[in-house]
Every structure is written in structure tokens, then in C-alpha cells.
Amino acid sequence: MASKGPFFGVNRVGGPIVQLTESLVDPVAQLVSLFGLMVWYGEDQYNYYIILGILLFSLSFPGKSLIQRTLRGTFLDVLLSWAGVVTLLLFFGWATGLYRLFPSQVIVGLLWMTPLLQLAGHLLLRLILPALVAGSHPKRSVIVGCNELGRHLAAEIDRHPLLGIRMLGYFDDRNAERLDVDAQLIKGDFADVAEFARRNAIEIIYLAVPMASQPRIVSLLDSLADTTASVYFVPDVFVTELVQARMDAVGRVPVLAVCDTPFAGLNGMIKRATDIVLSLLILTLIAPLLLLVATMVRLDSPGAVIFKQRRYGLDGKEIIVYKFRSMSVCEDGPLVAQACRGDPRVTRTGAVLRKTSLDELPQFFNVLQGRMSIVGPRPHAVAHNETYRKLIKGYMVRHKVKPGITGWAQVNGYRGETQTLDKMEGRVAFDLEYLRNWSLKLDLYIIFRTVALVFKDAGAY
Template identity: 40%
Template structure:
């Protein structure tokens, strides 16, 4: 058998095959091969690197268990894998720039029409017109109402009544037709869908988010009965396993660096105040089941009853060391142990006191939907400035808004951004006491 140095060509081929298969499978799992019309190049780069990292782990694991690692040059191995990822990223960049260029010239585009100028339609139109790289071109909007009752910004795109839009669709003027009629107008929506069934257009229904708070809505079925899941957890099946792996890697990685600082904090608490170093707070976890969240003691009281008073500025209950721990979020570090045992996650909606949950679920719409995922250490709301005291209902509403937005749009890329921004602006806040 021919060989190159001490490694045979067949062994080189095997390593290349494993890397290719590993990258392909990981890329499929991360939806890397989606049609990136959304134009999010940063996500494309992130998932390409992540897929290649999985392939690298697969190859290294195979070399270790087959004891072939001693036969390969570390320098050559590292150089080849580095060149490979640079080639993949270079190809992705060049192809993305190529698509952006030809779409800006009117090629590789999809002609779009919208039926019904509702608020959902306006948001869709803004996305299409604001992102030319997506390759969508909004040609017309149809609505039965008089133009003076509609958003004047889109009068130039109004091409007539709904019936005219259906006629144009039958004449193959569009590739995609979005129906943005209010879902309460069931009869009209049903008739439009029936009429568009006589076309070859891709017909998409825009849910009325101002009527329904859809949460990862998906098609499901019970036996032969088709259903739509309205409030759903985005992290199930493979996604749940991926999220759990992410949590374990992040928690163990962070604990490796902060174990010694945590011991110093624990010693400082013991020397400067009475009572335990850590305590357990009762919180709602996944699906509203109660969990016990660990924290460093930062106050002279441990409130876990029916009434919990939020910390305020110059709160007399906060110890001198506790004030520093709370402002810098260092009191939250023990929650990494909650992450390891699986009761919490690293990224998502922050848990509130049980008493606060019971209060605000009656005052804030869709409040309890934040418990469709595990409670966490840091989240989308926190890095956007909604951290700390919620002394007004408006502050809590904004926090819930960002929490639900996270659940709707969850991805590894979003988690990566949140962790990154947590280190730059998520640990402190003007409302943190």
C-alpha cells in the first residue's frame, strides 16, 4: 500500500472522508444549507465555523481511539484544517457578495405581492424594502379598503382590490403571495386561499401577532387530525440536546476560570457577615415547575415567602460586600451549578421571585410564556438594559417583551451574541441594587 511518510494514502482519505461527513452532518443540523436570503452573513460565518469544529472533533476523536494520531504531523494537520476553514469562509463570503450583487441588479429575485395592508403587512414590507440582499421584490399590495384608510407610505404600491390581486396571481405576475388579512376575517381568508389554489404561486399566511401571541407555532397532529401548536418550546428533540450540550460546555468552561474567585467570594462573605455563604431561592422553572436557585448571600435577610420585596437603592438589608456582588452580578455565579444539574440554562429569560410571578402574571399579557424554557443566568432582556429593579409595570412589560422575543427567535447564534454582550454590558446596570 502506497504511503506518504508514515501515513498511508488510505488513512489520509479516511480522515478527509470523516471531516467531510462530519461537516455535512453538522451543517445540516445547524441548518447551514438554508437559502440565506435573510442576508445574515454573521450567522453564516458562525455556523460554518461551528460545523467545522464538530468535524474537527470527530476526526480527532477517531485518531485518538484508533491510535493513528501518533502517525500524523501536528503542524501539517493544523495547517490543513486551518486552510480548510479559511477556504470555506472565503467561498461563503465570495458567494454571498456575488448573490448580493446580482440581486441588486434585479437577478435571482422573487416577485412578491401582499394582500391586506395590515400592521403585519407593513412590517413585512419594511423588511423586504430594507434588505435588498434577500432577493425579494415587492411589486404590489392589494386591499379592499379606500386608500385614505391605509398607510400613506405604501400608496404607490397599492394596485387595487383583493380580487385584482388574485387575478394578477393567476396570470403568473408573482412568485410569492403573502396574505396579511386579519385572521378574524375567516370567510375572506378562506375565499382568498381557495382562489389562489388556482395558481402556482407560493402562498404564505402572515399571522396577526396583534391578535395572537404566537410562540414557535408549528404544525402538529393527533392521529389524523391536523393541529397548530400556538405556544411551544423551541428547544425540543435535537434542539433540546444541542442546548443542553451548550449549557454544559459553557458552565464547565466558566467554572474552570472562576472556581478560585468563587472561593475568595465565599471566604469574604463568611468573614464579613453572619449566616451561610449561599442560599436557595424558590423560582419557577421549565413549564412553571418550582426549582431552587443558588446565590451568594448579599443581604441580611432571606426572603422566600409569599411576599418578596425587591431590592432598591440604598437598601439597608444589603451588606457592604453584598452591594458589590449584586452590582457586578457576582452573586449569581453559583447558578452555574444549577446549570450543570439541569434545572437552569445559561441564556434565556431570567427567573423572578415566585411572589412576583403570581403578581405580574395577572398584570402583564403572556407573562407565563417565558416559562416555556428553563430560567437562566443572563438573557436578551438583560443585555438590552432591562436588568435590575422593576418598580413600574412598564419596566416589567419591556422585560417580558424581550424574553418572549428571545424564545421566538432562539438560535445558537443568538445565544452566542448574548454571552458575548454579557461580558461587555450585561453584568452591570443603572437599576441594579
């Protein structure tokens, strides 16, 4: 279901030269496309192209690390990244009139040629990088602590050979017979680490020892002070689901965030600005449709056009959510039955609205109010929240962000009724995965997927 993301963001692989090369793939591909088109069409206004080149480079550097992504993920990431750059360039060009200085064939060529060159660059790097890493000196490492955490770390090192790390073995004070690994991988106990590191030129030592062993850790660190190895402490926090885990500080005291919102600081400003711009644009475009749907709801059955229901919003606080009324009743009490296939409460117009998700359109006004976001975990009725928070571990963590009109769970098959507990658990798992891996590109991808799914998804009724 939902997979745990990297602990402190996406690590780049290889050494500094490899990392620099990877960060230059996208900006260099964009510059090659731009100046290649300039030469091809015989343009001589170099100043304008230099200005545009500087804009492209500043918007795309450093490029994202995609070497460990799947081919499909790389393709989508490149397209979404380029779509974001193009959107900013179009806005800048329209605001300044700079677009008039470039021939239409150059602009069109830039739109389709650039992502192709970016994809080619990433795929080429994927072919040559293993040879570069293999030809370099892999960093020799050991893990202190042959426990579940240590074995998990070793598996991650083995799973990502492009990290350029070679794990030689474990150190543990317990007998090798008690440890769930090959006995040949046990190099000794804690007292042997420093001597082994000096004798075998160990460059990295990972301490996967529980905090309960603090005296042993202090003693071990004292002995390692006589080596040249880099020492990393691996915190034992993988026993729980990490959400936006990162290092932070309170004054000069370091703290470890285990569960936090992805929309702190600048990310929150970006998310809010995107919500306002997109919701205003969408409401302007769909205004005639809103009037049509309101008329259909009014003529089909007696009652209010807009259905208001209490939901849990950011930080679990109650909010009022708007929907076009799709049922003959407006239930908002301690017990609310989810709509199911053939539900007699659903009106004729309501059936169409729910099938196409048109009943959700008034929630763009909730977005403007700041109660909701365009993308986020779908809000459930208060009655459902009170039920499921007692049954599903981590259920309330999904309220670390504003609820959304659409979400990662909805585009992965969890739209509509969740008849069983395991289906609700699946929805919550995808919601938490969204919190762990949020990016603006992921939001855009979910919006595109939602548009594609609305008219063919049989999951809503």
C-alpha cells in the first residue's frame, strides 16, 4: 500500500561530481533546446535569448535526482516539472510582453523539444552512472547494532548500490547465534569497532543502537574518536509511521520531527497561493455550469440547493463544507450512513452529480475561504471520523493538512463508498503517503488524474 518515503528527503547518489552532474541535467537540456532553436532558425537577437536562458536556468537548477525513480516516474516528473516552468514563463512573458520578441516556431519548438531532451539526459545518465560509481572508490562502512533497525539500514544500502556505500558487516555484543544474519557478517562486539575501523580503513560507521544503551554509546564514541571514520547515529524511529520527518532545532537544541505538516513555512505559502489562483480560475470557467446544476437540483426535488455538512478540517477542527444537494435528505447527525449503490435517498439529478463529482464543485468556495485545499485527504462526516479514529491507527494524522476536493487516495481507486474497514484503511494509507511525499508536482499530477477519472470512474454513486 503506502510506502515509507526517505527519512530526510531524497538523497542524491554518488560523490560531489556525480551529484553536480545530475543537478545540471534539466537546466542544461533546457539551454541546449533554447540556443539550438536560436541557431536553427538563424536568430540574431542574442540578448533576448540570454535573458530567457537565465530565467530557465534559475527556475530549474538544481535539477531533481531521478536516478532511483522508475521510468514511468521519471517521465511524469519531467513532464510535470516542465509544465510548472512553462506556466511561470507564460505568466512572465504575458506580464512583460517578452513573448513577442520570440518567433512562434521557437516557442512551439521549445515546448516539445525541451522535455524530450530532459528525458534523454536522465536516461543517458542512468546508463553511464553505474559505470562511474563502479569505477570510483565505494565508501567502506559498518553497522553497530545487528537489530531490526540495523538490518533495515543494511537492506537500504544493498537496495541502492548507486549510493556508493559498501557495507562490510555488523558489530553486536550478543552472540552470533542469537542474531538473524549470516555469522560471517558479525565482525565483533562493540569493543572491537574502533580497532576494526582503523585496521580496515572504514569510512562510515552507522550506530543503530537504541537510546536505552546511552552509556554504551558514549563509551563507543570515545573509542571512535581515535579513528578517521564518519560516524552517523541512526535514530530508532522506524517503529512508527514517519510523516515529514526531519531535523530541526529549538534555539541551539536539536530536535527530531517525527510527525509534522508538509505545509510549514514556504511550502504553506506555495500551497495557499496555488489554491487561490486555481480556484479563482476554475470558478470563473465553471460559473455557467454552477448555475445550470443549481437549477437542475432545484427543479428535481424540494429542498436547499446547497447541502452544508460538518467535517473535520485542519488540526481536527470542525468546518462547514458545501456540496450540491444530491439526496432527498440532509443528514448531519451523530449517525450518518454512507451513500451506497442504489441508495433510495439519492435523487435523479443527484445520481448524475455524484457519478461525475459535480456535486463537489461548491467546495471551490471552501478553498477560497481557506477551509479546504484543492488537493488533500477527502473530508469525512464528523460521525465517520469519530468511528474510524478508534479503529484505524494514525487516522487523525490525515488532519495535519487541510482536506481536499480530490486526493491521492481518490485517484488510486478509493473514491466513493468505503463499505469495509480494510477499504477505509487503504484510503487512510494513501492519505498518509500523500503527507509524506507532498510536492507541488504531485498536486498537479493528482489534479490531472482526477480530470481523467471523473467521467469513467465507477467508484462513486
